[in-house]
Amino acid sequence: xxxxxxxxxxxQLLKLATxxxxxxxxxxxxxxxxxxxGVASPMLGELLPIDRYPNQIDLKVFQEQIKIGDRQSNAIxxxxxxxxxxxxxxxxxxxxxxxxxELDSETSIHWHGLILPATMDGVPGxxxxxxxxxxxxxYEFPVNQNGTYWYHSHxxxxxxxxxxxxxxxxxLQPEPFSYNRDYVVMLSDWTEEDPHQVLSNLKKVSTFxxxxxxxxxxxxxxxxxARMRMDPTDIADVTxxxxxxxxxxxAPANNWTALFKQGEKVRxxxxxxxxxxxxxxxxxxxxxxxxxxxxxxxQPVSVDEFRIAVAETYDVIVEPEESKPYSxxxxxxxRSGYARGTxxxxxxxxxxxxxxxxxxxxxxxxxxxxxxxxxxxGGHGPKQQDKPIDHKSPQMxxGGHGMQAMPNxxxxxxxxxxxxxxxxxxxxxHDMHNMDTAxxxxxxxHDMRQMDDGGADLGEAVPHGPDHxxxxxxxxxxxxxxxxxxxxxxxxxxxxxxxxxxxxxxxLEPGSDGRSPDRELELHLTGNMERYMWSFDGKxxxxxxxxxxxxxxxxxxxxxxxxxxxxxxHLHGMWMEIDNGAGxxxxxxxxxxxxxxxxxxxxxxxxxxxxxxxxCHLLYHMEAGMMRTVAIVERPMGEQS
Amino acid sequence: MKHYLLNKTLGAIAxxxxxxxxxxxxAEHNPLPETAIAQHRHSADPEIPAGFTPLPxxxxxxxxxxxxxxxxFEQLEYRSxxxxxxxxxxxxxxxxGDYQRLWLKSEGEIGTETGDGEQETQILYSKLITSFWEFxxxxxxxYEWGEDSNKDRFLGVVxxxxxxxxxxxxxxxxxxxxxxxxxxxxxxxxxxxxTQKLILQxxxxxxxxxxxxxxxxxGSGLNDITLSARLRYEVNxxxxxxxxxxxxxxxxxxxxYSRAEGESVENWSIAGGVRLLF
Ligand SMILES: [Cu+2]
Numbered sequence: 041x042x043x044x045x046x047x048x049x050x051x052q053l054l055k056l057a058t059x060x061x062x063x064x065x066x067x068x069x070x071x072x073x074x075x076x077x078g079v080a081s082p083m084l085g086e087l088l089p090i091d092r093y094p095n096q097i098d099l100k101v102f103q104e105q106i107k108i109g110d111r112q113s114n115a116i117x118x119x120x121x122x123x124x125x126x127x128x129x130x131x132x133x134x135x136x137x138x139x140x141x142e143l144d145s146e147t148s149i150h151w152h153g154l155i156l157p158a159t160m161d162g163v164p165g166x167x168x169x170x171x172x173x174x175x176x177x178x179y180e181f182p183v184n185q186n187g188t189y190w191y192h193s194h195x196x197x198x199x200x201x202x203x204x205x206x207x208x209x210x211x212l213q214p215e216p217f218s219y220n221r222d223y224v225v226m227l228s229d230w231t232e233e234d235p236h237q238v239l240s241n242l243k244k245v246s247t248f249x250x251x252x253x254x255x256x257x258x259x260x261x262x263x264x265x266a267r268m269r270m271d272p273t274d275i276a277d278v279t280x281x282x283x284x285x286x287x288x289x290x291a292p293a294n295n296w297t298a299l300f301k302q303g304e305k306v307r308x309x310x311x312x313x314x315x316x317x318x319x320x321x322x323x324x325x326x327x328x329x330x331x332x333x334x335x336x337x338x339q340p341v342s343v344d345e346f347r348i349a350v351a352e353t354y355d356v357i358v359e360p361e362e363s364k365p366y367s368x369x370x371x372x373x374x375r376s377g378y379a380r381g382t383x384x385x386x387x388x389x390x391x392x393x394x395x396x397x398x399x400x401x402x403x404x405x406x407x408x409x410x411x412x413x414x415x416x417x418g419g420h421g422p423k424q425q426d427k428p429i430d431h432k433s434p435q436m437x438x439g440g441h442g443m444q445a446m447p448n449x450x451x452x453x454x455x456x457x458x459x460x461x462x463x464x465x466x467x468x469x470h471d472m473h474n475m476d477t478a479x480x481x482x483x484x485x486h487d488m489r490q491m492d493d494g495g496a497d498l499g500e501a502v503p504h505g506p507d508h509x510x511x512x513x514x515x516x517x518x519x520x521x522x523x524x525x526x527x528x529x530x531x532x533x534x535x536x537x538x539x540x541x542x543x544x545x546x547x548l549e550p551g552s553d554g555r556s557p558d559r560e561l562e563l564h565l566t567g568n569m570e571r572y573m574w575s576f577d578g579k580x581x582x583x584x585x586x587x588x589x590x591x592x593x594x595x596x597x598x599x600x601x602x603x604x605x606x607x608x609x610h611l612h613g614m615w616m617e618i619d620n621g622a623g624x625x626x627x628x629x630x631x632x633x634x635x636x637x638x639x640x641x642x643x644x645x646x647x648x649x650x651x652x653x654x655x656c657h658l659l660y661h662m663e664a665g666m667m668r669t670v671a672i673v674e675r676p677m678g679e680q681s
Numbered sequence: 682m683k684h685y686l687l688n689k690t691l692g693a694i695a696x697x698x699x700x701x702x703x704x705x706x707x708a709e710h711n712p713l714p715e716t717a718i719a720q721h722r723h724s725a726d727p728e729i730p731a732g733f734t735p736l737p738x739x740x741x742x743x744x745x746x747x748x749x750x751x752x753x754f755e756q757l758e759y760r761s762x763x764x765x766x767x768x769x770x771x772x773x774x775x776x777x778g779d780y781q782r783l784w785l786k787s788e789g790e791i792g793t794e795t796g797d798g799e800q801e802t803q804i805l806y807s808k809l810i811t812s813f814w815e816f817x818x819x820x821x822x823x824y825e826w827g828e829d830s831n832k833d834r835f836l837g838v839v840x841x842x843x844x845x846x847x848x849x850x851x852x853x854x855x856x857x858x859x860x861x862x863x864x865x866x867x868x869x870x871x872x873x874x875x876t877q878k879l880i881l882q883x884x885x886x887x888x889x890x891x892x893x894x895x896x897x898x899x900g901s902g903l904n905d906i907t908l909s910a911r912l913r914y915e916v917n918x919x920x921x922x923x924x925x926x927x928x929x930x931x932x933x934x935x936x937x938y939s940r941a942e943g944e945s946v947e948n949w950s951i952a953g954g955v956r957l958l959f
Contacts, residue, residue, distance in 0.1 A: 580745030665745020
């Protein structure tokens with residue numbers, strides 16, 4: 041598989057390394073003069089087999105002008121580039137990384153997805169006190185995992201300014217898949233605005249960057265949205281109106297290029313290092329085989345497209361059959377722009393760039409006005425895997441069951457004829473008869489101990505509880521349901537085009553821990569878009585900072601998304617095993633995308649000590665308060681395990 | 682003195698309603714020693730459960746209660762009407778966090794020929810009481826100037842500002858003047874997107890008074906209704922030139938005062954200006 045590279049000479053390696061995609065430690069840092077030119081080499085991102093891993097890696101954080109796209113911009117760089125250098129580590133080694141802060145303000149580096157001691161996690165105020173200006177902090181931790189990860193600043197809004205890079209850990213054992221070429225594909229969103237200004241703009245006018253709002257042409261259709269004081273075009277808070285979307289630091293026009301030879305297998309390690317942007321990634325003409333999610337091996341799934349939430353990683357393998365260029369196309373979820381590169385047999389070739397699709401609209405399902413599609417998705421847990429999942433299932437289910445009995449029943453008085461005229465609500469294939477007999481409420485308050493292992497109530501709608509979480513939460517969904525089997529907004533109606541869903545993800549190895557959860561902790565993802573407030577359970581980090589996990593427990597964390605936006609929820613220091621019906625093969629993730637009006641669960645082995653960050657990985661949501669410190673404490677006396 | 686008392690009274694009412702913080706909530710449910718809770722923290726009263734210990738040497742910092750602000754010149758315009766033309770402004774601004782803000786509202790007009798004019802400025806404490814509504818209370822200062830006379834007055838303000846269903850931006854306030862006169866104002870407006878950048882903003886404003894105040898030309902009952910529309914082109918979110926049309930009519934006693942002054946009770950005007958967002 042990788043043997044062909046043994047012939048590559050040291051000289052050739054050095055030559056490649058003088059480009060952008062330096063593997064730190066193998067080669068000396070670029071000189072400042074080299075950095076100042078800031079022009080990315082097209083070879084950026086190629087990973088070559090290395091035989092020696094450095095004992096120590098030195099990183100320097102600078103604030104400087106670099107060229108992004110065709111403009112000089114003010115950025116925070118790591119060793120002079122955006123993204124920072126690719127860090128290569130070997131599973132089983134001790135990583136020693138010195139980070140020097142050349143900024144005038146505090147900085148930090150968090151090793152995203154790594155399981156390491158709490159003091160090495162790099163979150164100011166939780167793991168340590170940050171790296172003060174003109175000082176160096178030495179990280180040291182054992183490397184006990186492998187796969188594709190990344191690193192980024194956890195200080196203020198520095199991540200938006202370019203302070204991130206890829207972190208690749210080579211496996212000790214041979215990997216369960218083969219490939220001939222290996223590339224990092226790091227996606228990001230870049231703005232020339234000061235990120236504090238961006239957040240300030242959102243606080244003033246939450247639709248500041250939305251130039252795809254509905255006009256009065258849809259006045260009557262949107263009456264229900266207007267009545268609820270919500271906006272169906274609220275897909276992304278920050279958009280292509282200010283962002284340039286980058287692939288390995290290169291704007292679409294600069295066309296980052298990955299080379300291949302006909303017949304080769306190419307591994308592409310997608311990392312979404314965006315502050316705020318979800319991407320839908322496809323390579324027209326090629327199937328992609330997903331082999332890793334968040335650095336963890338999964339049972340291979342062949343897809344045409346996948347959505348990558350902020351801070352997730354997906355490794356795919358592609359086998360271009362023809363010797364021709366293919367576009368690597370990463371369209372933003374709100375369709376306001378794209379990042380793009382080319383997979384090409386030689387430099388300088390380009391393939392057609394697909395047109396941007398029409399931006400999707402939020403549906404009543406996203407508002408929790410969906411009363412569940414029990415008829416379509418009867419059945420629990422592992423059984424679900426055997427059933428084909430109908431992605432064309434209706435977005436809006438007008439079940440005839442007791443709406444009046446539900447909380448917020450006043451929301452149910454919407455005019456069906458208005459709904460029908462909305463193009464986003466697809467009633468095709470919708471079987472009303474099944475719905476009428478479906479027990480709507482039976483599964484609320486179910487006892488999780490009675491559920492079979494990995495029991496996920498896919499598609500099962502349950503009413504939202506009575507707590508509306510106060511003024512910081514604006515739109516409380518009437519019903520919430522598990523949506524792990526749904527591809528997500530804008531990707532629903534894609535016949536003959538397989539889009540990755542969370543229920544496709546099955547760990548390659550069965551989990552080491554067969555225990556059932558001891559305890560369930562339910563957290564609501566809350567927000568008030570009108571005032572750009574984001575929180576958990578209606579409380580911001582400043583109001584309710586601590587979440588307690590008990591040392592040694594297996595915890596079920598249940599998320600209920602009360603908002604009509606997706607939130608990429610990130611837990612530091614511990615894996616989240618998604619309760620997606622895969623039984624013992626639950627995929628381990630560090631980021632879970634929770635869809636609007638969704639209720640879903642993960643299980644966590646609380647086998648670490650210390651304090652850890654837990655937050656929405658949308659940078660401005662986190663900054664606005666959608667964060668907690670997870671404190672690992674002793675199980676209180678009197679509480680049974 | 683009267684103003685002070687008025688404000689104090691309003692403050693007491695607000696506290697009674699549980700709208701204003703009386704005193705910082707006590708930290709009695711927080712058994713951690715003071716040293717464990719770093720001063721670094723911004724918030725006055727976060728819920729820290731027992732058993733939480735920061736890592737050795739780590740000073741916790743909990744964000745989410747930063748201060749932001751807005752200054753919006755909703756109208757900055759030249760207005761042409763029967764009688765005298767004028768320069769008009771309407772400014773709204775706030776500074777504060779998510780829950781509590783200090784608001785500034787100012788509007789006024791200056792005649793371009795005579796230099797006569799009037800202005801009204803409100804400084805309000807504002808608290809978010811539901812997801813879409815702010816309770817506001819504070820002081821309003823009116824000032825009218827001209828060749829004949831200069832006059833001013835202070836009023837206490839209690840109001841609600843927020844978003845009604847159908848996205849109607851609403852500002853409803855009750856005013857009590859230093860003389861004890863009671864009046865009220867309701868304004869409703871909505872943004873209608875013709876395109877992403879061409880935005881029509883219709884507005885309705887109604888003024889009411891409980892008793893007449895001759896000095897300011899106010900009769901009791903319904904004073905006036907104003908219907909207006911501004912059509913702006915957002916070059917960007919911060920800068921939008923616009924044109925506008927206003928129609929207003931006075932009623933009952935207010936209309937009588939106008940007639941007595943030789944002014945018309947019904948007015949049309951057209952306007953051009955810029956909307957600026959800072
Ligand atoms: Cu979020």
